[in-house]
Amino acid sequence: MASDDIWILGINMTKFGKHADKDTVDLASRAAMAALADGGVTMRDMGVLAAGCLMGSGGIAQQIQKQIGQTGIPAYNVANACATGATALRVAIMSIKAGECDMGLAVGVEKLSGVGLLAGGSRKDDGKTWTRQGRYGAVAGVDGRIGTDTMPGVFAQVGMEYAHKYGGVDFDTFAKISEKNHAHSTLNPLAAYSKRFTLDEIKNDMMISYPNTRPMCSANCDGGAAAVVVSDAKLKTLSLGQQRRAVKVSASILTSDPWQEACQVLPDVNTLTRRAAEQAYAQAGVGPEDLDLVELHDCFATAELVHYDNLMLCKPGEAGAFFDSGATWRDGTTPVNVSGGLQSKGHPIAATGIANIWEVCHHLRGEAGDRQIEGAKVGLAHVIGLGSACGIHILEKSAA
Amino acid sequence: MSEQIPFVDYLQLGDKPRLIANECTSCGARYFDRRNACASCFATDFKKVDIATEGTVTAFTIVAFAAPGILVPFVSAIVDCDGTSVRTNLTNVTPDPEHVTLGMKVRLTTVPVGIDEAGTEAINYAFEPAA
Numbered sequence: 001m002a003s004d005d006i007w008i009l010g011i012n013m014t015k016f017g018k019h020a021d022k023d024t025v026d027l028a029s030r031a032a033m034a035a036l037a038d039g040g041v042t043m044r045d046m047g048v049l050a051a052g053c054l055m056g057s058g059g060i061a062q063q064i065q066k067q068i069g070q071t072g073i074p075a076y077n078v079a080n081a082c083a084t085g086a087t088a089l090r091v092a093i094m095s096i097k098a099g100e101c102d103m104g105l106a107v108g109v110e111k112l113s114g115v116g117l118l119a120g121g122s123r124k125d126d127g128k129t130w131t132r133q134g135r136y137g138a139v140a141g142v143d144g145r146i147g148t149d150t151m152p153g154v155f156a157q158v159g160m161e162y163a164h165k166y167g168g169v170d171f172d173t174f175a176k177i178s179e180k181n182h183a184h185s186t187l188n189p190l191a192a193y194s195k196r197f198t199l200d201e202i203k204n205d206m207m208i209s210y211p212n213t214r215p216m217c218s219a220n221c222d223g224g225a226a227a228v229v230v231s232d233a234k235l236k237t238l239s240l241g242q243q244r245r246a247v248k249v250s251a252s253i254l255t256s257d258p259w260q261e262a263c264q265v266l267p268d269v270n271t272l273t274r275r276a277a278e279q280a281y282a283q284a285g286v287g288p289e290d291l292d293l294v295e296l297h298d299c300f301a302t303a304e305l306v307h308y309d310n311l312m313l314c315k316p317g318e319a320g321a322f323f324d325s326g327a328t329w330r331d332g333t334t335p336v337n338v339s340g341g342l343q344s345k346g347h348p349i350a351a352t353g354i355a356n357i358w359e360v361c362h363h364l365r366g367e368a369g370d371r372q373i374e375g376a377k378v379g380l381a382h383v384i385g386l387g388s389a390c391g392i393h394i395l396e397k398s399a400a
Numbered sequence: 401m402s403e404q405i406p407f408v409d410y411l412q413l414g415d416k417p418r419l420i421a422n423e424c425t426s427c428g429a430r431y432f433d434r435r436n437a438c439a440s441c442f443a444t445d446f447k448k449v450d451i452a453t454e455g456t457v458t459a460f461t462i463v464a465f466a467a468p469g470i471l472v473p474f475v476s477a478i479v480d481c482d483g484t485s486v487r488t489n490l491t492n493v494t495p496d497p498e499h500v501t502l503g504m505k506v507r508l509t510t511v512p513v514g515i516d517e518a519g520t521e522a523i524n525y526a527f528e529p530a531a
Contacts, residue, residue: 137409144470
């Protein structure tokens, strides 16, 4: 008897890093074809395509089709900040749940090597005369004059807000989180950077926005990721080998910001993540204590800390002590970002929300090699895009 | 003397400079920009309210790396002004973690931005240590 479960049938990420000889369509195509091959299916089997390339010029889905197979299926171009990949995956999942098709392909890709600061990377020159513009009626650019627009700065404040609210957290705490993720990355051959840093090296590296030094910031790089999802009924018609490697999507959740005081002064990445986590645990019927590994959105070391709390991996207010206990190292009770996270694996924006699911699937399938979390059965992947959008997927090993 | 104008609409200059928010008359949510409807309760009536000029730093960062043309380092902060959060720069404080601390008391002040070709001077707000 078929259920309404959705399964990941095939999934792939390219190596993250510099791909000077490939454009976004090449990287997306490579990931998509590899995901199809991983699932043992072809474009002929796909009933929907959803794709995102946040910094691209649009139409990435159709551009991918022209490279890997034009079959006339509905193609959705998705943009949802850093949650673009997770959103594309959800579009494919929703199409299956709506009964429009039984298999779908989601793709995320980005080329960011060497782009520098992504937000707050430029401020318009002042005009010759002060002229009011925008919703605040500012007579010139506000970045640097009324706080900061840079992502390292915004997320630094997010971490410092947590430190103010709960205490027990300082510069060292954030730097040690980065130390962990860079240490984890040494086992990941697909990471953009896989160099271990000492705590002193991290603390004494170039300060970007206190307390975030350069190694505590996500690495801009090139990369693509893609996933094939399938309905339970369709999966049951496929080979036993395909069924054994399929990973169950136990929860697929997307939230946006509920209104909170201050949420439009400093982005509130907490409330929507907490709500998404509550919904995801309820949908999957698992709790944080059941998770064998977590890939969460450590766009900055300061962000990882607050998400320990938001994802309810620790008691409210105790993220600092939770981290200090060693829980989130790969040999701890709740390994977090064993891939190396965005700080070392890299953050090709639209690819990130599928690449983190690839990492979890890799472990659930027992295929993660040197960095395998032994016996992993349940994992969680989290992304957040400022604005905001939060995507959470809970994944479970196949019982077949 | 050149004419002075506030850098943003929600800053009022004069003897006692202050920030002015649009407050939802239905639920009390406050916004520094103009709104079509309240993001909290969807009502459409707003009134102008003065924001407290003293507050507490609840979050900050010291920006050392920013877009070309922005002077670094500078301190970006979130200040809790009697229940309303304000985004601001901190001024008249050494921009390092020894001098800028979470929970520090600050007060509203004004800072000149520059004079344009028409001879008009833009005046911005910032917060400075209150003690």
